[in-house]
Amino acid sequence: MKYIIFFFLVVAAFWLGIFAVQHSSDITINYQWDKNPMSISLTSTTLLIASVAGLIGLYILFSLSKFLFGLRKRLKQRRTLKLAAKANQELTKGLVYFTEGHWSESENALLNNVDYSESPLLNYLAAARAAHMQGAYDRRDRYLKVASEQGEDAQIAVSVSQAEMQFSSNQLEQSRATLIHLLDVSPKHPYAIKLLAKVYYQQEDWGNLFKLLPDLEKLSLIKERDQKKYQKTALSGIFHTLSHKKDISSLNALWKKLPTSLQENPQAVLLYCEALTDAGDENTSNKLLISQLNKTFDEKLIERYGLIEHPVLGDAIKQAEKWLVGNERSPMLLLALARLNRKYQLWGKSKAYYNTSLNFSPSAAVYLELAGLLEELDEDENAQTCYKMGLNYSIHKKGEILTLKQHTSHK
Known part of the structure; x- marks a missing residue:
């Protein structure tokens, strides 16, 4: 666009010059100098040329002044750009050192010319991690403080890094405080929630961990197996605390507050x-x-059923036998019946259930349990067989069919 304007100005000047030459006239300029009358005679063409030359001279003088006054600023900008380029090179070098595990070199490189870096927040965060890896927690915290001053958006990034490093150095209370503050600023920050759950788990703060579980599940922050681990551990911890205090009312109140899905979960039950x-x-x-x-047959629940004390053993056995329908091959149900019948002194039925359970699912502990019963019944040969099979299974993890010799002296 400026070239077009320049072109039209040249054309206009050329046309004006021709016009001035063709219509030239004499001009006399009268003035006084030191009270003496003076005059200058010249043609209109000469006056025009002098005016244009004067304007050009003023333009050149103005441009030269502008150039000279701006020279210092341009030199400063050039130096700043050079230092910024060097700072970016140092940032790259520092990150490479960090990746290679050269923490001290990384820290030094990251701080070189950091004032001219295009991303000082990144420099200070990486330098803080390098200092952290050297165990220099004072320097780490100092860099994090400077990083937090790099803008409004820096606070979250700094808090996440700080909490993570505090956690890794086992500064659990500090990490917890940092994460709680971060969640006040950003309530649904996924990584903060996930890391806070780890802190609660390490601190065995089961109550707060349990409160955090819905957010962990809703945001899909952890794997299903970890979710179950946290859930089981938190519930177990809370229940243990309340049961240790013999606080039955609080146990019942807590259970009623749990979601239906959890109340129907066999592990929670x-x-x-x-x-x-x-x-x-x-x-x-x-x-x-x-x-x-x-409602739902579960191996762990039926195992407990066989171990607890029942007010009426006969009724407990009848109840367990009802569950055999559809679960005839359940090793744990058969083992529960073996134990219940043993308590009820129905030795024959107890041995039969033990035998069948072991043939479905061998277990060194159950072999030992049955061997103990057989010794009580003076069936030493059968007991020795169980001991041998149990030892063989514990070594080779390979089961064998157990066949007990018949004894007619017991029910």
Whole structure:
């Protein structure tokens, strides 16, 4: 665009010059100098040329002044750009050193010309991590403080890095405080929630960990197996605390607050039943256990059913036998029946259930349990067979068919 304007100005000047030459006239300029009259005579063409030359001279003088006054600024900008380029090179070098594990060299490179870096936040965060890896926590915290001053958006990035480094150096209380503050600023920050769950887990703060579980699940922050681990550990910890205090009312209140999906979860039911028993409410525990097994058969629940004390053993055995329908090949149900019949002194039925359970699912512990029963019944040969098979299984993890010799002296 400026070239077009320049072209038209040249054309206009050329045309004006021709016009001035063709219509030239004499001009006299009168003025006084030191009270003496003076005059200058010249043609209009000469006056025009002098005016244009004067304007050009003024333009050149103005441009030269502007250039000279701006020279210092341009030199400063050039120096700044050079230092910025060098700072970026140092940043790259520092990150490479960090990746290679040269923490001290990384820290030094990251701080070189950091004032001219295009991303000082990145420099200070990386330098803080390099200092952290050297165990220089004072320098780490100093760099993080400077990083937090790099703008409004820096606070979250700094808090995440700080909490992570505090956690890795086992500064759990500091990491917890940093994460809680971060979640006040950004309530749904996924990594902060995930890391805070780890902090609670390490601190065995089961109550707060349990409160965090819905967010972990909703945001899909951890794997399903980790979710289950946290859930089981948190519930177990809370139940253990309350059962240790014999606080049955708080146990019941907590259970009622749990979501239906959790109340129907066999693992949660098992934890609750164990807590009730430990707190002294075995009756409620047994009823809940039977109720849950009637709804959903579960190996862990049936194992507990075979271990707890029942007020009426005969009724407990009849109840367990009902669950055999559809679960005839359940090793744990057969083992539970073996144990219940042993308590009820129905030796023959107990041995038969033990035998069948072991043939479905060998277990060194159950071989030992059956061998103990057989010794009590003076069936030494059968007991020795169980001991040998149990030892063989514990070594080779390979089961064998157990066949006990018949004894007619027991029921």
